[in-house]
Amino acid sequence: MIEFSNYDILRNLLFATQWTILLSLAAFIGGTTVALTLTAMRLTRNPVMQRIVKIYVELFQGTPLLMQMFLCFFGLSMLGYEISAWGAAILSLTFFTSAFLVEIWRGCIDTLPKGQWEASRCLGLSFLQTLRHIILPQAIRVATAPTVGFSVQVIKGTALASVIGFVELTKVGTMLNNATFEPFKIFTLVALIYFMLCYPLSLYSKHLEKKFNVSR
Amino acid sequence: MSLVNLHQVHKYYGDNHVLKGIDLDIKAGEVVSIIGKSGSGKSTLLRCINGLEQYQEGGITVDGKEVTTEDIQVRRLALSVGMIFQNFNLFPHMTVGENVMLAPTIVLKKSKAEAETTARAMLEKVGLAEKFDSFPEKLSGGQQQRVAIARALAMSPKVLLCDEITSALDPELVGEVLKVLEQLAKEGITLVLVTHEMNFARDVGSRVVFMHQGKVWEQGDPKTILSNPQTDELKQFMGAVL
Known part of the structure; x- marks a missing residue:
C-alpha cells in the first residue's frame, strides 16, 4: 500500500480544487448566459414565452440537482448521445444555476417601481430602449449582491459531480480516504478548502449589499 | 380646433x-x-x-x-403628450442633465450637443440650471418635480x-x-x-x-x-x- 504524507494529501486536494473552480466557473458562466436569455423571454409580454420560462424554472428548481446530473449523464448515454462526466456536470449545473438566477433577477427587476416603466413609455422609449437605459442599469446594481451570494451554492453544487465520476475536490477526497482510511483528517481538509472558496464570496456579497443599501 | x-x-x-x-x-x-x-x-x-x-x-x-x-x-x-407623475419618476441612476437629455437623444435622435443645449434651457426655465450634474436623490421633492417638468418639456409636447x-x-x-x-x-x-x-x-x-x-x-x-x-x-x- 502506498503511503500518503500530509504533504501528498494536501497537494492532491489542491490540485483537484482547480477542477472544482473550473467547473464552478463554467457552470456560472453557462448559468448566467441561459438566465439572461430566460429573463429577456420573461420580460417580453408574450404569454407563450413566459410559460416556457415558468415551466423551466419549476422543473429545475423542483427536482434534486443529483437527479438532473444522473439524467444528463446516464440518460443521455442511454439515448445514444455520448457525454463525458465533465460535459454532464456542466450541463446540469447550468440548468440548476440558470433556474435559480432567473428567479433572483426577476425579484430584482420587480423591486424597481412601475413608474420607471411608465415614465419611459411616456417619453417615447421603446421596450428595448427602456430595458437597456432604464431597467438594466438599475437592476444590475440590485442583483449583484444576491448573484454573488448564489455563486456559493454553485460551488457547493459541484461536489455532486463526484457521484457521476468527475474528478474534482470531493471525488479526490473520497479516493484519498479509500487509500488512507483517515476520513476525519481528509474530509476536514476538503470541507476547509470549500469554506475558503465560499467564505470570501459570502463576505463580498455582504459587502456589496451594504454598499448598495447605503447608496440608496 | x-x-x-x-x-x-x-x-x-x-x-x-x-x-x-x-x-x-x-x-x-x-x-x-x-x-x-x-x-x-x-x-x-x-x-x-x-x-x-x-x-x-x-x-x-x-x-x-x-x-x-x-x-x-x-x-x-x-x-x-408629456406626462408628469405624482412620484416624479425620475431615473435615479442618471444625473439631472442625463434625465432631461435621454429621450431627445434616443427617441428624437438629436445630437448630444443639441440635446444638452435644450436640456440646459429647460432646466433654466424651471429654475434649476445649476443642478445639471446633480443626482435626483440630492434634490428636494419640489426640485425633483421641476426636473420632471423639464424632462417632459424637452420633448416639446x-x-x-x-x-x-x-x-x-x-x-x-x-x-x-x-x-x-x-x-x-x-x-x-x-x-x-x-x-x-x-x-x-x-x-x-x-x-x-x-x-x-x-x-x-x-x-x-x-x-x-x-x-x-x-x-x-x-x-x-x-x-x-x-
Whole structure:
C-alpha cells in the first residue's frame, strides 16, 4: 500500500480544487448566459414565452440537482448521445444555476417601481430602449449582491459531480480516504478548502449589499 | 380646433366601471383642471389620454390621431403628450442633465450637443440650471418635480398632463412647482391637470372639470363654477376641500 504524507494529501486536494473552480466557473458562466436569455423571454409580454420560462424554472428548481446530473449523464448515454462526466456536470449545473438566477433577477427587476416603466413609455422609449437605459442599469446594481451570494451554492453544487465520476475536490477526497482510511483528517481538509472558496464570496456579497443599501 | 378629444369613453377594471361615457374637448392653450373625490376616475382619465391605460368603448384623439395602448401608437403619442407623475419618476441612476437629455437623444435622435443645449434651457426655465450634474436623490421633492417638468418639456409636447403633481410634496414645496406651471400656462402650453389645488385651478386655469362617479358631473369657467356650483355633489366637494 502506498503511503500518503500530509504533504501528498494536501497537494492532491489542491490540485483537484482547480477542477472544482473550473467547473464552478463554467457552470456560472453557462448559468448566467441561459438566465439572461430566460429573463429577456420573461420580460417580453408574450404569454407563450413566459410559460416556457415558468415551466423551466419549476422543473429545475423542483427536482434534486443529483437527479438532473444522473439524467444528463446516464440518460443521455442511454439515448445514444455520448457525454463525458465533465460535459454532464456542466450541463446540469447550468440548468440548476440558470433556474435559480432567473428567479433572483426577476425579484430584482420587480423591486424597481412601475413608474420607471411608465415614465419611459411616456417619453417615447421603446421596450428595448427602456430595458437597456432604464431597467438594466438599475437592476444590475440590485442583483449583484444576491448573484454573488448564489455563486456559493454553485460551488457547493459541484461536489455532486463526484457521484457521476468527475474528478474534482470531493471525488479526490473520497479516493484519498479509500487509500488512507483517515476520513476525519481528509474530509476536514476538503470541507476547509470549500469554506475558503465560499467564505470570501459570502463576505463580498455582504459587502456589496451594504454598499448598495447605503447608496440608496 | 380641438387638441384632445374624448368621445363617450368607457373604461372598466374587470367588473368595476370606472369611466362612464366621458365627453371632453380640450383646445390648444387651455389649462384644464380636473377635480373630484378620489375614486372618481380623474387619474384613470389622464392615463387613458396618454395610452397608459386601455379604454373599452368610445374614442380618444390627440392632435387628430387616435389613442391606443399599442406600443408604436404610444410612442408616436409620446411626441405630442408629456406626462408628469405624482412620484416624479425620475431615473435615479442618471444625473439631472442625463434625465432631461435621454429621450431627445434616443427617441428624437438629436445630437448630444443639441440635446444638452435644450436640456440646459429647460432646466433654466424651471429654475434649476445649476443642478445639471446633480443626482435626483440630492434634490428636494419640489426640485425633483421641476426636473420632471423639464424632462417632459424637452420633448416639446403639445399638451402636458399632470397627475396630482404636488400631492407628494411637503406643503412648503408646493408653491415652487405651481409657479413653474403658471409660467408655462402664460406661455400658452396646453395643460391638463388632476389637482387638489383649488386656488391654482381658480387663478390660473381656464376651465374646471368636476368628475363624480366616473362621469363629467359639471364643468365650466373656474371662477363661476367654483363660487357658484350648480350640483349638490360639487357643493359638497367644495365644502370638503375648503
